């Protein structure tokens with residue numbers, strides 16, 4: 001059994017009502033519930049955390065260093081394009097992580113094309129709506145089951 005942490009950045013608490021043409025209609029609770037069920041079916045423990053505050057996400061990443069977390073899925077949301085601090089926290093804890101986005105940032109405004117996280121991530125899943133999280137979880141589960 002491994003502990004998987006899913007982190008959601010700012011404004012993702014509004015999913016379901018926030019620009020559904022871009023981010024879809026699934027709520028964050030629905031996304032988290034689906035991930036929880038899939039992880040449990042694979043015998044793993046999944047926890048999730050969302051914050052609109054950069055420092056809270058940094059603190060949660062730092063806490064993962066001591067709480068047995070084996071893998072992180074993170075959608076940094078707008079912090080994708082701005083947060084050296086959150087990137088540094090991930091580098092500091094040195095846990096494997098996959099960067100997730102509901103939309104395809106490369107097909108949107110130019111400022112969204114840069115991510116502070118992608119070069120540090122095992123991989124990036126973007127553009128598949130809520131399924132982006134599910135695909136990223138499958139990749140994590142495969143990595144966790146590979147000796």
Ligand SMILES: O=C(O)[C@@H]1C=C(O)[C@@H](O)[C@H](O)C1
Pocket residue numbers: 010011012075077078079080100101102103104105112
């Ligand atoms: O598609 C997403 O999940 C990301 C979510 C956000 O809130 C944006 O700021 C990012 O640019 C894209």
